[in-house]
Amino acid sequence: MKIGFDNDKYLKVQSENIKERISKFDNKLYLEFGGKLYDDYHASRVLPGFQPDSKLRMLMQLSDQVEIIIAINAEDLEKNKIRADLGITYDNDLLRLKGIFESLGLYVGSVCITHFSGQYSAVMFQKRLENIGVKVYRHYLIPGYPNNIPLIISDDGYGKNEFIETSRPLIVVTAPGPGSGKMATCLSQLYHENKRGVRAGYAKFETFPIWNLPLNHPVNLAYEAATADLNDVNMIDPFHLEAYGVTTVNYNRDVEIFPVLKAIFEKIFGESIYQSPTDMGVNMAGNCICDDEVCQEASRQEIIRRYYKTLNNIFLGKSVEEEAYKIELLMNKAGITVEDRKVVPAARKRAEETGQTAAAFELPDGRIITGKTTNLLGACAAALIKSLKELAGIPKEIKLITEEVIAPISKMKVDYLGSQNPRLHMDEVLIALSASSNTNSMADKALSQLKKLRGSQVHSTCRLNPTDEKLFSKLGMMLTNDAVK
Secondary structure, eight states, X not given: OOOOXXXXXXXXXXXXXXXXXXXXXXXXXXXXXXXXXXXXHHHHXXXXXXXXXXXXXXXXXXXXXXXXXXXXXXXXXXXXXXXXXXXXXXXXXXXXXXXXXXXXXXXXXXXXXEEESOOHHHHHHHHHHHHTTOOEEEEEOOTTTTTOHHHHTSTTTGGGSOOOOOOSSEEEEEOSSTTSOHHHHHHHHHHHHHHTTOOOEEEEEOOXXXXXXXXXXXXXXXXXXXXXGGTOOEEEOHHHHHHHSOOOEEEHHHHHHHHHHHXXXXXXXXXXXXXXXXXXXXXXXXXXXXXXXXXXXXXXXXXXXXXXXXXXXHHTTSSOHHHHXXXXXXXXXXXXXXXXXXXXXXXXXXXXXHSSXXXXXXXXXSOEEEEEOOSSBOHHHHHHHHHHHHHHTOOTTSOSSOHXXXXXXXXXXXXXXXXXXXXXXXXXXXXXXXXXXXXXXXXHHHXXXXXXXXXXXXXXXXXXXXXXXXXXXXXXXXXXEXXXX
């Protein structure tokens, strides 16, 4: 796979930039982490070479200075909110994140329950955390937030929030998901620190949009596509342009809230510590792109994948058509159509030629492999077998799994498990291959190629079952499908 992003350089320059920002204050910086601190797969897709755990690895270089606060919204606890990409509730994800951070030697100092107003679920979660030795603090709803600045910056506003005791210079504030109150947690701490005579600082770490790339650069357009459901819009930062005469990119929510933030800073410090939303950021990702065209193409592909995901969500009633319209506009800006995703026309052509559901794989080296539905295998399963044979150099005529192996599996599915579909799915094919590998050296050789599929592109002309979707994800293969039954 072609690399477009220098991850080693990123780890170095990003940590240096954060250290420099800490030095501008009284050795205390509250750093709000937007997006995912751990497993940032969007960044790794649009910036090939960016590792999903890069942000954590960067913080590990500062581990002796870092303290983490995890914020969670009491209303999300009450609603039992689920993190969609993992399928787990926010409370369980918070514990998962805490375990990951601590296993890497990062210090999790406390949890802050925001928007607290006596919610039963929040009270019980606090007890659960305290029972395992976690410090928990409560932050409350403030009437008129964020516009009622005289109330916010008072003993009845931020002053009512419990002051979070911290012991290190870099306080990273993260959360299981959006809307958790990270920014408000940071600003509340600035208020309390200032009352204690400490001139603490605030900064924001958002990877996207990348401030020093053009507004319509595919990397930034891909971010808009990823947040189509949030109505985020990339825009030129007007405050930065006015203050410095330099064009930078930010997104609408940060631009819209900046006048409020500036007024809060002035109320706390007597002056604003920043002149623009861009000033608040510390992200250095744009300085670490080593092959712009590779990142542009990866981002164009991501936009198309987001488009297909949205079409599927509309089909399932999880999204509205306006989201698809927005991504179509982004595709127009990027000068692309779905046909620019090579596996799409390849799969559709195979389906048209055979009259069957079809799938196409684009291997990391660019080879296109197609498969169609047969009496024994689903289209994706057939394409998987063909791809493994291609990677292993196994002749097409050699059967890796005989009908004698497939038949009893199909019989079990239909006769004992009540399935209407006797064909093997991808996971069942891999189990059958594994069962054959002890007696069939070719099957074992094919299985050994699985890791080489990581980074492959896939398109199916029909919707897949959840098991196949999860397997593609585990294999690191990027899937799209037509939104039809």
